[in-house]
Amino acid sequence: MTPNSLSASSRSSRRTFLANSGLAALVVAGGAPLLSACGGSGSKNEGTTTGKKLKDLLPAYAASSLASPDIPAKNGSAAGFTKALPASALKVSVPQKLGRGGEFTVMAPIWGNVPKQGNPYWTAMDKAAGVRVKWQNQQGDTYGQKLGAVLASSGVPDAVVVPGWELTGKIPSAIANKFADLGPYLSGDKVKEYPNLAAIPTGAWQRSIFGGKLRGLPMPSATTPNIAPFYRTDLFEKEGLEAPTSAQEFYDLCKQLNAPKSKVWACGDMSWAAWNIFGVLPEKPYYWKLVDGKLVNRYETDEYLEALEWSRKLYSAGFVHPDAKAETGSIGDLCAAGKVWMYCQDLSDWYGKAAVQRVDNKKFRMEAFDYFAADGGAPTLYARPPADIWTFISEKADEKTVHDILALANYTAAPYGSKEQRLRMYGVEGVHHTFEDGVLTKNGKGNNEVFSTYEYLASPAPFVAYPDLPDVTEGMVEWQQRQGAHTKKPLFHGMMIIEPTRYTELNAEFEDLEKDIVRGRKKVADMQQAAADWKSGGGDKLRDWYKKLLDETGATGDSAS
Incomplete structure (x- = not known):
C-alpha cells in the first residue's frame, strides 16, 4: 500500500501506515503525578503521567x-x-x-x-x-x-x-x-x-x-490533519470547475460529475473527510468534549451522526466508486487514471501520485482542497x-x-x-x-x-x-498550514492515556458499524442504539473515569466549554 519512494514525512493513519508528520510544541500540563489515581482497583499502568x-x-x-x-x-x-x-x-x-x-x-x-x-x-x-x-x-x-x-x-x-x-x-x-x-x-x-x-x-x-x-x-x-480530500486540479480546470466549499456543494458537484455509464465516478469513500467537515471529535483517548461541566463522547454527538448520514447519502446516490464499497483496489490509482474525480487519503499520497503520473503526463496535477464546515465557512478541526x-x-x-x-x-x-x-x-x-x-x-x-x-x-x-517536485512540497506544507489555522486541541491533547483494561473493547465495534452504515448495510439509527448500548455497557463508567482524570490533570484543551 505504501509507495516505496515515500519520504520521512510519510506516516500513518489508523489501519494504514500513512500519515504525514509535523509537530506543534506542547505545553506540559500541570497537576499532581497521576497513574493509578483513576481506576480504583485498576492496574498501576492506567491513566497518565503529569x-x-x-x-x-x-x-x-x-x-x-x-x-x-x-x-x-x-x-x-x-x-x-x-x-x-x-x-x-x-x-x-x-x-x-x-x-x-x-x-x-x-x-x-x-x-x-x-x-x-x-x-x-x-x-x-x-x-x-x-x-x-x-x-x-x-x-x-x-x-x-x-x-x-x-x-x-x-x-x-x-x-x-x-x-x-x-x-x-x-x-x-x-x-x-x-x-x-x-x-x-x-x-x-x-x-x-x-x-x-x-x-x-x-x-x-x-x-x-x-x-x-x-x-x-x-x-x-x-x-494538522493528515487525511486530505484530493481532487484532479488539471481536470477541474479543464472543465471550468472549482473545488467545493460546503457539504451541499460537494454533493451537487458529485451529481454533476458522476457518469457510471462511462465508468467514471464522482468520488471514493469520503468518510474520513466527513469527520473534519462536520467537526467530529477525534478517536480515543481524545474523543471527549466538555459541555456544561459534563463530558460528552464522540459517539454521542450530533456531528458524528450527521457525518455518517452525509457519507451514506454519497453512497446511496451512486456517487462512490464500487471498489470503495467493496473495499478493494486503490481509489487513488483510479483518480490518477481519471476514473474518479475526488477521494480522500493520507496527505503523502499527493507526492506518490504526482511522482508516478508526471513521468508520462507532465500536465498531471492533483491537489487537496481545504476543509470547510458542513454549511460553509471555517471548519472545526482537531489537532492530531x-x-x-x-x-x-x-x-x-x-x-x-x-x-x-x-x-x-x-x-x-x-x-x-x-x-x-x-x-x-x-x-x-x-x-x-x-x-x-x-x-x-x-x-x-x-x-x-x-x-x-x-x-x-x-x-x-x-x-x-x-x-x-518542489511544487508538491510547497502545496503539501501550505495546505497543512491553512488547515492548522482552524485546528484546536481536544481535551487531553498530547497525553498518553491508558484506559483501564475493563474498557479496552468498549469501542471495538464502532469502526465496522460506521462502514456498514455509510455503505447502506445498516441505518444511522443502529449507531444511535450502539451509542446507547455503549453507555449502559460501561461508557458512563468510563466517562466518570475520564472526568476524574480531567479534574486531576486540569487538561482542558481548546475544546472545553
Whole structure:
C-alpha cells in the first residue's frame, strides 16, 4: 500500500501506515503525578503521567540548527524543503559512530516485498551506525494480529514498532510490562549523548510515556490533519470547475460529475473527510468534549451522526466508486487514471501520485482542497497527537543492546540536510539514487530496497522534502498550514492515556458499524442504539473515569466549554 519512494514525512493513519508528520510544541500540563489515581482497583499502568514526574521523565530538548527549511513550520505543520544538496555539501550530524557492533532484532510493519537480508541499503545503514539489524518485517495489513501474538509470547524481539492505532485490547498493558524503561538513558540531560534524539520535540516524548516510564522512541507527527480530500486540479480546470466549499456543494458537484455509464465516478469513500467537515471529535483517548461541566463522547454527538448520514447519502446516490464499497483496489490509482474525480487519503499520497503520473503526463496535477464546515465557512478541526508511532526496546535487552538500538535511533533521527538523512532516505549514491542538476532520483534498486524500515526507530522533527517536485512540497506544507489555522486541541491533547483494561473493547465495534452504515448495510439509527448500548455497557463508567482524570490533570484543551 505504501509507495516505496515515500519520504520521512510519510506516516500513518489508523489501519494504514500513512500519515504525514509535523509537530506543534506542547505545553506540559500541570497537576499532581497521576497513574493509578483513576481506576480504583485498576492496574498501576492506567491513566497518565503529569506534573513534576512528567517533567523529570522528559529528555532535555535541544533543537537542531543543521539546516533552515525553505518553508518554516507554522500552525502545527511540517517544515518544507524544496531543494536537495549534492553529497559534498551535506553536513554531518553524527560525527562519531555510536554503535558498538552489536546485533539485534527489530519487528516492524512493511507493505510490499521484503528486501533480501544483506542488501546494499541495509548493509550501508548498519555499517554507518555501527550495528547489525536482523529485520523481522510483517505485512502491514495484518500487523496488529502479529503484534498481539508476539506480545503475548515470551519471544519478544529486541525492538518492536507499535503504531498508535494498534493500542487496543491488552497491547497498552503489554507495552508497560514488556518493554524497557529508557529514562536512565534519555531523561533530562542524559539524552545529550544522542543529539538527534535530543532534537525531537518535547510533545512527541510526552506521548512516549507508558505506565509512568519513558518507554517509546517516537516518530513526531504534524498536529494538522493528515487525511486530505484530493481532487484532479488539471481536470477541474479543464472543465471550468472549482473545488467545493460546503457539504451541499460537494454533493451537487458529485451529481454533476458522476457518469457510471462511462465508468467514471464522482468520488471514493469520503468518510474520513466527513469527520473534519462536520467537526467530529477525534478517536480515543481524545474523543471527549466538555459541555456544561459534563463530558460528552464522540459517539454521542450530533456531528458524528450527521457525518455518517452525509457519507451514506454519497453512497446511496451512486456517487462512490464500487471498489470503495467493496473495499478493494486503490481509489487513488483510479483518480490518477481519471476514473474518479475526488477521494480522500493520507496527505503523502499527493507526492506518490504526482511522482508516478508526471513521468508520462507532465500536465498531471492533483491537489487537496481545504476543509470547510458542513454549511460553509471555517471548519472545526482537531489537532492530531504529536506522535503516534513508536519503537520499544525489550526489557530483556542488555545494556549494550539498548545502547546500540539508541545509537541507530540517533542515526535515523538525523535532520534533513545531513549525510545520515540522505543515506537513510535515498540509500547509496550511484547504487540506489543519482543526483543530477539538483535533482535526487531513485533508480529501480532504490525503489525496491530503500523504503520504510529504519525511520521507525526514531525520526526528526517532521518535514516534507520532495526536491524532485518542489511544487508538491510547497502545496503539501501550505495546505497543512491553512488547515492548522482552524485546528484546536481536544481535551487531553498530547497525553498518553491508558484506559483501564475493563474498557479496552468498549469501542471495538464502532469502526465496522460506521462502514456498514455509510455503505447502506445498516441505518444511522443502529449507531444511535450502539451509542446507547455503549453507555449502559460501561461508557458512563468510563466517562466518570475520564472526568476524574480531567479534574486531576486540569487538561482542558481548546475544546472545553
